[in-house]
Structure formats: C-alpha cells, structure tokens
Amino acid sequence: MTVSDSEARDGASAIEMSGSRSWKRAFADIAAGWQQRPLWGYLGWQDIKQRYRRSVLGPLWISISMGVIALGLGILYSALFKVDIAEFLPHVAVGLLIWNFVSGCILEGSEVFIANEGLIKFLPAPLTLHIYRLVWRQTLFFAHNLVVWVVLMFVFPHPLGWSLLLAIPAFALLMINGAWVAILSGILATRFRDIPPIIASVTQLVFYLTPIVWSIDILSDNEAARERANLVELNPVFHFLEILRQPLLGQEIVWRYWIVAGVITVVGWAAALVCLRNYRSRVAYWV
Template sequence: MAQTVTAGDDRTEGAATTPALPDEPGPRSWSRAFGDLRQGWKQRPLWGYLGWQDIKQRYRRSVLGPLWISVTMAVVATAMGILYGALFGEDIATFLPYVATGLLIWYFISGCILEGSEVFIANEGLIRFLPAPLSLHIYRLVWRQSLFFVHNLVVWVVLVVIFPQPLSWTLLLAIPAFLLLVLNGAWISVLTGIVATRFRDIPPIIGSLSQLLFFMTPIVWQYDTLLKNPAVAERARIAELNPVMHFVEILRQPMLGQEIAWRHWYIAGAITVVGIAVALVCLRNYRSRVAYWV
C-alpha cells in the first residue's frame, strides 16, 4: 500500500520552507558595473606592467629609449615658445615655461581623449579571448599616460631651474589638480571607448576636434593678456566655454606660481562629477555589449 504523505512530513515541510536563491544580477546592473571597476583595480600588477611595457615597446632598440619622450617634448616646447613669444612680443623667460607647462598638460589630456576613443578597439583580441574586466584596459591607458606625464615633467623642472618662477606653497595644489585630470581621463576613456566600439566614426571625429581644441585652449597664447586688452577682452571670455582650458589652468597655475583662480576649480569639479555619472551609466548599460561590438 502506498504511504500517505501528511502535512507534518519532515521532507515536505523542509522543501516548503527552503529559501529561494537570490536571482543573479543581469548584465545591466550596478553591481556588475562597480564589480568590473573593483576587479580591474585589483589587477594593478598586470595593467601596471602592461602600461610600462607599452612605453618600452614603443622605443625598443632606440639609443635613448623612453627619454625620447622628454626630448620630443623639449624640442616642441622650445620651438613653439620662441616662435609664438616673438610673434606676441612676450618675455621668453616667462613665456617659454608657460608654453612648456601647457604642452605638458595638453599631452596628457589629448592622450586620454585620443587613445580613450580606441581603447577597446585596440584591445579587441584581449577582450574577446581573455576573461578580464573592461576597466583593466582603462587603468592601463591612464597609467601609461601618467608615465608619459612624469617623463615630460623633466622638461618643466629644467625650465624652472633655468628660468626661476615665483613658486610658493600653492605648488602643492598641483597634486590634487593632477588627480582630477586622472579621474577625467578615466571617465572620458570609458565613455568614448564604449561609444566608439559601436560607432567607428567616433575616433576620426575626435581626432579632428582635438586639433581644433588645441588652438582654442590657451597653451601657446595667454588668456590673461587678452583680458587686459580692452578691445578684445569681452570676446576673449568666450575661451572659458572650452572645458579643457579649466583643467589646464588648475594645474598650470600652481606649477608656475601664478595666482590661483578658484573658478577654474569649481568648473573642473562640476565637469568631473557629471562626467563620472554619465560614464558609469554608460558602463552599466553597455559593458556587456563591448565584446560583441569590437
């Protein structure tokens, strides 16, 4: 005779009260997005090594090696400083460090923008066949650009020694200013990198716009000088619509001992917060599709 199972049967009661396992978060979830960032950060030895190897590979078998980074920067800064200094009638002792510092900062910003738009496209093979977080490639890019910045910093040190600047305690502000640049380089790389994998016209468009942005940014011309000219002062204020200008100024002013204009910090901080928020939303919604788009 078949055994009747009652309501008090242990097996039935246990099965009925067993809690259900929580659902696995979907591909579009904040937990996966932040998990990607955490996993990428934990792999610091890997992307740190790869970033350094990128530089060594670029200058392999050359006599000077990575020192070519500083040599190129010094030649360009000296040539542009002397040329534009003569055209604008500027004192070379102040104008040459001004141009060199502006180029130092611009190289970092443009490197993050240009390489950021192709960061996932350039790593197509690794993304498809290596199970690694997407943020690893972002960290690698920003680390590589930071190494370039440190190499080029030698040029600034030499110019400050040759042409002493009125440096003060405000030089310490260069540290948080550079960290702000790093954060912006990261979110720009995430945002443009993801969009560019879907729309391949983005990298050449960004390349063209970056050339225009260089001349719109006070690197080889002085914004304060234009403000002192009553004939063009009002029109010169249009330059503040250029967001790159504010990031250049928050770092260049302490590095040259200039008076700190705090409005640049406020604007740069606001751009950073908004940019990070937009990049995180993009990472949350589309990170799972990058492997199919590349």
C-alpha cells in the same frame, strides 16, 4: 525543441541580459579592474618600452621631443606676441605638458577597446583594466615630460610656494577625468566606428581654442579682444589646464576653475557609469 523550451530559453536570455545591466556589475568591474594593478601597471610600462625598443635613448625621447616642441613654439610665439620669453616659454611648455596628457586620454581612449580586441575576446578580465592601463601609460608619459618643467624652473625661476602642492590633487583630478572620458568615448566608438575620426578632428580644434601657445593676458591692451578671449572659459579643457598650470608656475590660484572642474568630473562620471552599466557586456561583441 518544443515551443515551451524555446520560450524558456528566450526568457533565460532576457533575464541574463537584464542581469548584466546592473549598477552592481558596473561598480564591480571598476573595483575588479583596480585590484589588478600589477597587471595593468606592467602592461602600461611595457607599452612605453615597446614603443622605444632598440632605441639608444629609449623613453628619454619623450622628454626630448616635448622639450624641442615647447622651445620652438615658445620662441616663435613670444616673438610674434612680443612678450618676455622667460615668462612665455614656461607657459607654453607647461601647457603642452598638460595637453599631451589630456589629448592622449581623449584620442587613445576612443580606441582603447578596439585596440585591445584580442585581449577582450580571449582574456577574461574586467573591461576597466584597459582604462587603467591607458591612464597609467599617459601618466608615465607625463612623468617623463615633467623633466622639461624642472629644467625650465632652473633656467627661468618662478616664485613657487606652498601652492605647488596643489599640483598633486590637480593631476589626480586629471587622471580621474581621463578615466571617464576613455570609458565613455571607448564604448561609443566601439559601437560607432565613425566616432574616433570625429574625436580626432574636434581634439585638434580644441587645441587651438585652448590658451596653450597663447595667453589671455597678452590681450590685456585690447579690451574688446580680451572680452572675447574670456569666452575660453566655455572650453572644459581650459579649467583642467589652469588648475594644474597655476601651481606649477607659481601663479595665483583661481578657485573658480577648481569648482568648474569638480562639476565636470561629477557629470562626466555619471554619464560614463550609465554607459558602462548599459553596454559593458556588449563591448566584447562590438569589437
């Protein structure tokens, strides 16, 4: 091979690499993944069936385990904080319901490409197909757990009104954010394998810092403690928790949380798109 041939090959490789780093291909990957809804929809449903294979109750165990945890934590913390269980148990249950979706997108998102190594290497498919599959699977889990909320609304009725309809766009916003979190953390974790354990530890910490099994209103008698508790608004998860929990419990809607959630969505997707544009073609080599 002559020097000119080697230079020509290097030049062609550079052009190919630069061509893969384009906004057009990044958005094309997102669009192509969405067009394959039958595939990732089927795979997401099979993930749940496979997890509860040979089980008598099957996916009902999702709702049962969620209900048992919510009941236990609700009774425990309502006694510790000396609050009415009729108010506090739905607060805890809905908080856990939303948190399970959020944490699922974060934890599984960090390993979404690592877990699908075989498919990525041998199946010519858009990278975002695995993201859609993950979000769809978490949505199915959420739908199963929603049974717990329905039961609690019958046992402890809340003044649900038209604001309940806001739960639909609120959950849609959660899904949209779950997608960018999975894209960003998934690509970075594929390159740096120390990231998933770090994310797992941080996620556990965020659970305790988010008012899921506790409430800011409980601290209303202590002004100093309440002021410190208001710092929870620095927690991004808090805003997504509240935009969905408030309509599900018939509480007053605080639009400030929606604004913050919208800003986080725009910033998060901007970061995810940059990451997808620059490193989408390298994921197959990193896994």
